[in-house]
Amino acid sequence: MNETRYTGTWESVKQHTVPAWYEDCKFGIFIHWGIYSVPAFAPRTWELGEVDSDEQWFCNNPYAEWYYNSVNVGRGPTYEHHMNTYGREFRYEDFIPMWKAENWNPGEWAELFQKAGAQYVVLTTKHHDGFCLYPSEHTKFHAGRMGPCRDITGDLTEAVRGAGLKMGLYYSGLIDWQFANDPIFVEGENFSNACPTFEYADYSYKQMKELVDKYRPSVLWNDIGWPKQSEHAMPYLLAHYYNTVEDGVVNDRFNGLYHDFLTKEYQYGKADRTQKWEMCRGMGLSFGYNENEGDDQLISLPKLIRLLVATVADNGNLLLNIGPKADGTIPTEQVKRLLTLGRWLQVNGKGIYGTRCSKRLSEHRADGTQVYYTRKGRDLYFYIDGLKEGCNVVSLPGLHRTVTALNPALEVEQDVSENGLRLTVKNYRSDLYLLGFEAAGQE
Ligand SMILES: C[C@@H]1N[C@H](CN)[C@@H](O)[C@H](O)[C@@H]1O
Secondary structure (H helix, E strand, O other), X not given: OOOOOOOOOHHHHOOOOOOHHHHHHOEEEEXXXXXXXXXXXXXXXXXXXXXXXXXXXXXXXXXXXXXXXXXXXXXXXXXXHHHHHOXXXXXXXXXXXXXXXXXXXXXXXXXXXXXOOOOEEEEEXXXXXXXXXXXXXXXXXXXXXOOXXXXXXXXXXXXXXXXXXXXXXXXXXXXXXXXXXXXXXXXXXXXXXXXXXXXXXXXXXXXXXXXXXXXXXXXXXXXXXXXXXXXXXXXXXXXXXXXXXXXXXXXXXXXXXXXXXXXXXXXXXXXXXXXXXXXXXXXOOOOXXXXXXXXXXXXXXXXXXXHHHHHHHOOEEEEEEEOOOOOOOOOHHHHHHHHHHHHHHHHHHHHOOOOEEOOOOOEXXXXXXXXXXXEEOOEEEXXXXXOOOEEEEEEEOOOOOOOEEOOOOOOEXXXXXXXXXXXXXXXXXXXXXXXXXXXXXXX
């Protein structure tokens, strides 16, 4: 630890640069696991961004991890489900003894994430319900003494690092229903002012610091915002973090005052390719496990692999969420997607990991194919999507030398002329997903 590298001023903290590991890693696993994983219920309504975050959204919230508020609003599918299934007297806290994590094996999770090709993990240490997944010294409302009765954060951190992955921690900085639990109906003011007290500002600052000191996370993933009453102290917290974890990174959800990387959540939209950013989303509409989301309701494998490649091509990382069940197992439909992604990356990852943005923008072409570009030094990589089963001819006017298919099973003919490169892929199958190629020296 280098106590003095950074001091508690914005000028000092802003000298921090995004470390190479976060640029190189491209793909992480987000984990939303908590009390809400017991009821595991939300209606399947919209992706975030499809409707305004107003009463319609909060009374029909597809985020299963919002179960407490979805009951607290007093109406809507989750409220009805709770009344019909558990009854009016059943409190959210009554789910805690039902969260036993009896089948949880952190080493098996870490092995799965490694097989998926993930390079980092981000775990919720405290979500909006205020329940801590680590033995905090500042509250008794934690998993060290309730529910699973173990240091979920510490045990997973050890397993993830043992598998050679980086470990990041999520913290709900500005919503904590243990401090302020008025029902939330709209994202505006009452959303960002959910915890308006100095007591909470002091509590959250101390918890964030204890997370840094106990676990030395490679990523501090704050959510919602940061108490205005402790904004002045933020440079001290960040300086302490960077002095403790020199190659650590923080996201842009500290009231937008500072970031190493920008975040998107579901909505893709236009990416600022000049800055490092990260796309996060669940495999369905929810981050917490939702029993109403089976295989057919989760993102398709072609769409998932396309999302990873398109995100990386635009200078982003994909933080793909898993919602484990209360017993500690990961739903089979989620495991299937992770393992398929991992197998694809084993064949095609050379143009993903360790790359940077190419000057060539992603192409959505008239013939229905898409081409995504990345770069490693002077070597160009590209991925073709939208091919049909069997034989496909793809013209690439911007390339003037032959290229190498990353998948050795591909039967490819190549023709270079003044019009550029013409690729004939003779044996495309849809389970090959996007096809990767290396164009050495053709940045
Ligand atoms: C990653 C997601 N962030 C939102 C806030 N935008 C949360 O409300 C949600 O539950 C999840 O944690």
